[in-house]
Amino acid sequence: xxxxxxxxxxxxxxxxxxxxxxxxxxxxxxxxxxxxxxxxxxxxxxxxxxxxxxxxxxxxxxxxxxxxxxxxxxxxxxxxxxx
Amino acid sequence: xxxxxxxxxxxxxxxxxxxxxxxxxxxxxxxxxxxxxxxxxxxxxxxxxxxxxxxxxxxxxxxxxxxxxxxxxxxxxxxxxxx
Amino acid sequence: xxxxxxxxxxxxxxxxxxxxxxxxxxxxxxxxxxxxxxxxxxxxxxxxxxxxxxxxxxxxxxxxxxxxxxxxxxxxxxxxxxxxxxxxxxxxxxxxxxxxxxxxxxxxxxxxxxxxxxxxxxxxxxxxxxxxxxxxxxxxxxxxxx
Amino acid sequence: xxxxxxxxxxxxxxxxxxxxxxxxxxxxxxxxxxxxxxxxxxxxxxxxxxxxxxxxxxxxxxxxxxxxxxxxxxxxxxxxxxxxxxxxxxxxxxxxxxxxxxxxxxxxxxxxxxxxxxxxxxxxxxxxxxxxxxxxxxxxxxxxxx
Numbered sequence: 263x264x265x266x267x268x269x270x271x272x273x274x275x276x277x278x279x280x281x282x283x284x285x286x287x288x289x290x291x292x293x294x295x296x297x298x299x300x301x302x303x304x305x306x307x308x309x310x311x312x313x314x315x316x317x318x319x320x321x322x323x324x325x326x327x328x329x330x331x332x333x334x335x336x337x338x339x340x341x342x343x344x345x
Numbered sequence: 346x347x348x349x350x351x352x353x354x355x356x357x358x359x360x361x362x363x364x365x366x367x368x369x370x371x372x373x374x375x376x377x378x379x380x381x382x383x384x385x386x387x388x389x390x391x392x393x394x395x396x397x398x399x400x401x402x403x404x405x406x407x408x409x410x411x412x413x414x415x416x417x418x419x420x421x422x423x424x425x426x427x428x
Numbered sequence: 429x430x431x432x433x434x435x436x437x438x439x440x441x442x443x444x445x446x447x448x449x450x451x452x453x454x455x456x457x458x459x460x461x462x463x464x465x466x467x468x469x470x471x472x473x474x475x476x477x478x479x480x481x482x483x484x485x486x487x488x489x490x491x492x493x494x495x496x497x498x499x500x501x502x503x504x505x506x507x508x509x510x511x512x513x514x515x516x517x518x519x520x521x522x523x524x525x526x527x528x529x530x531x532x533x534x535x536x537x538x539x540x541x542x543x544x545x546x547x548x549x550x551x552x553x554x555x556x557x558x559x560x561x562x563x564x565x566x567x568x569x570x571x572x573x574x
Numbered sequence: 575x576x577x578x579x580x581x582x583x584x585x586x587x588x589x590x591x592x593x594x595x596x597x598x599x600x601x602x603x604x605x606x607x608x609x610x611x612x613x614x615x616x617x618x619x620x621x622x623x624x625x626x627x628x629x630x631x632x633x634x635x636x637x638x639x640x641x642x643x644x645x646x647x648x649x650x651x652x653x654x655x656x657x658x659x660x661x662x663x664x665x666x667x668x669x670x671x672x673x674x675x676x677x678x679x680x681x682x683x684x685x686x687x688x689x690x691x692x693x694x695x696x697x698x699x700x701x702x703x704x705x706x707x708x709x710x711x712x713x714x715x716x717x718x719x720x
Contacts, residue, residue, distance in 0.1 A: 269621055269693035270705045321626035323689065337623060337691075341708035344620070344651060344692025345526075345608055345663050345683060352475055352547035353559045404480035406543065420477060420545075424562030427474070427505060427546025428462055428517050428537060428672075441587015444607065452612030452658040458679075459605045460672065461590065466598030512598040526606065526683055527715070533604075534676050569673070 263330070265294075267308075268339035271315070274308035291317045292326035294336065314340055346413070348377075350391075351422035354398070357391035374400045375409035377419065397423055430502040431485040433476060438504050438518055447500045447522050454499045456526040458533040460519045466512025469550045474507045474516065477545035481505070488539045492521065495535065496528040503536060505546065535573055542570040576648040577631040579622065584650050584664055593646045593668050600645045602672040604679040606665045612658025615696045620653040620662065623691035627651070634685045638667070641681065642674040649682060651692065681719055688716040 266279045288297045295315070299306045309315065317324045318337040330336060349362045371380045378398070382389045392398065400407045401420040413419060432438075440461055448454050464472045485503050492501055500522040510516060519536045523529040548560040578584075586607055594600050610618045631649045638647055646668040656662060663686070667678040694706040 266623070268623055268691065269695070318623070318626055318691070321623075321629055337626065339623070339691065340693065340705065342688065342691050343694045343706045343708050344622070344690050345687040345712075349477070351477055351545065352549070401477070401480055401545070404477075404483055420480065422477070422545065423547065423559065425542065425545050426548045426560045426562050427476070427544050428541040428566075439587060440590050441585060444586050444605075448607075448609060448659070452610070454609055454659075455611040457605075457607040457609065459586075459590075459603075459607075460676070461594075461603040461605075462672070463594060463600055463603065464598070465601040465670065513594070513600075524611065526608070526680075527711075530606070530676070530680050530683075534672075537672055537676075565673075 263333055264335045265298075266335065266337040266339075268337065271308055271339055275304055289329060289331065290326065291319070291324060291328050291330060291336065294330055295326070295338070309338075316341055346416055347418045348381075349418065349420040349422075351420065354391055354422055358387055372412060372414065373409065374402070374407060374411050374413060374419065377413055378409070378421070399424055430500065431482060431489055432502075432504045433478075433481050433485070433507060434504065435506060435508040437506070437515060440515070440518055440520075443502055443504065443518060444520060447502055447520050451499055451522070453524060454522045455524045456529040457520060457522045458526070458529040459521075460517070460533050460537050461515055462517040462537075464510050464512050464514045464516055468553055469512060470553055471551040472510045472512075472514075472516075473549045473551070474505075474510065475547045475549065476505075476507045480545050484544045485540065488536055488543060491539070492532045492536050496521075496523060496532040498523050498528065498532055501532065501536070503540065505540070505544070507546070538566070538570040538573065541566040576646065577628060577635055578648075578650045579624075579627050579631070580650070580652060581654040583652070583661060586661070586664055586666075589648055589650065589664060590666060593648055593666050597645055597668070599670060600668045601670045602675040603666060603668045604672070604675040605667075606663070606679050606683050607661055608663040610656050610658050610660045610662055614699055615658060616699055617697040618656045618658075618660075618662075619695045619697070620651075620656065621693045621695065622651075622653045626691050630690045631686065634682055634689060637685070638678045638682050642667075642669060642678040644669050644674065644678055647678065647682070649686065651686070651690070653692070684712070684716040684719065687712040 521532040650664040669675040
């Protein structure tokens with residue numbers, strides 16, 4: 263699946279998007295983030311404070327306990343500040 | 346003193362403004378209207394429903410019991426409908 | 429004094445531009461434009477009380493400035509005959525944040541509707557004419573700011 | 575769909591004109607324009623989530639239409655680098671009466687601020703850069719419509 267990062271999350275992780283293949287044991291957004299944190303220090307640092315992370319699955323807002331089964335595109339980003 | 350009429354009050358009375366000299370016994374806006382009503386039928390008809398009449402004394406909103414002593418300009422009109 | 433009463437039309441875009449020109453402390457601009465609704469009418473005529481109108485609008489604008497931190501505000505109201513679709517009134521407010529700009533614009537409109545001496549007369553397509561009656565909802569809208 | 579996300583500036587006057595053109599049932603038009611406040615900054619850069627942004631704005635606009643009797647609405651949001659004083663966002667709503675137009679414009683702005691995937695980065699005059707933090711007051715502003 264495609265994972266997208268925006269704003270300071272993108273800057274800290276160093277890429278705007280990447281293809282990832284988490285193991286089958288990863289079933290939720292929260293699980294995906296925990297798995298990403300184990301990959302490299304920059305992920306662990308970027309996701310240190312999950313209270314500041316928002317999620318969209320296939321471009322719809324979602325929660326950390328939402329299922330990622332069948333998702334094509336999962337976006338992780340800070341709280342939005344447009345307008 | 347000058348008395349001004351606006352909107353349908355102006356149309357019913359037939360003039361937009363006139364100089365009037367009420368007797369000394371007329372001391373309030375309400376008294377002025379009662380006195381005007383005694384002058385001619387068109388005034389009695391125009392002022393038949395005083396709930397629909399608003400007042401300004403020297404261009405400031407006022408009540409029926411406001412004193413007209415020293416007033417230069419008394420305006421009588423229906424509730425406003427601008428905007 | 430950013431208050432104008434005029435027969436001529438106005439340009440909302442130019443008014444918005446002028447309101448914010450040169451002040452980069454402004455973050456939010458709210459505008460209200462009132463138009464002549466054309467349902468069943470051929471013309472709307474606006475009568476007003478020259479002198480008192482300008483004073484009433486200036487006082488409403490001053491009260492908005494006293495109540496919210498505004499960098500600017502403008503009130504324009506047309507008088508005379510107006511066709512369906514024509515602009516009648518324009519109010520715009522500028523502030524650092526949107527809440528103040530929105531509230532001040534609504535406040536100005538609520539008091540303009542209930543305090544400024546304007547009267548509307550409609551000419552209907554059947555040839556009759558009638559003075560528009562004041563709406564109780566306008567009074568209650570103004571009451572909420574007390 | 576009256577939703578646009580673009581780098582280019584826009585013309586509020588022309589947008590207002592287009593929103594009301596040919597519809598004489600409209601009595602009230604409210605607009606909100608958001609500007610880059612220049613206090614201490616040299617530039618503001620807007621990042622967004624292409625695809626989701628347009629969907630989120632279209633959904634906010636549809637919800638406003640469902641909630642108020644609107645004859646029209648438009649949402650324009652710029653992205654990319656913006657100078658102090660530049661326009662960022664424009665929202666306009668058209669209705670028969672002012673209450674619906676005001677409320678719908680505020681509703682759209684409240685949800686745009688909390689739901690649309692935009693992020694602001696400020697370049698300060700001292701050479702540093704920082705991502706603007708979300709404000710709790712924006713969340714509570716959106717909560718009031720529940």
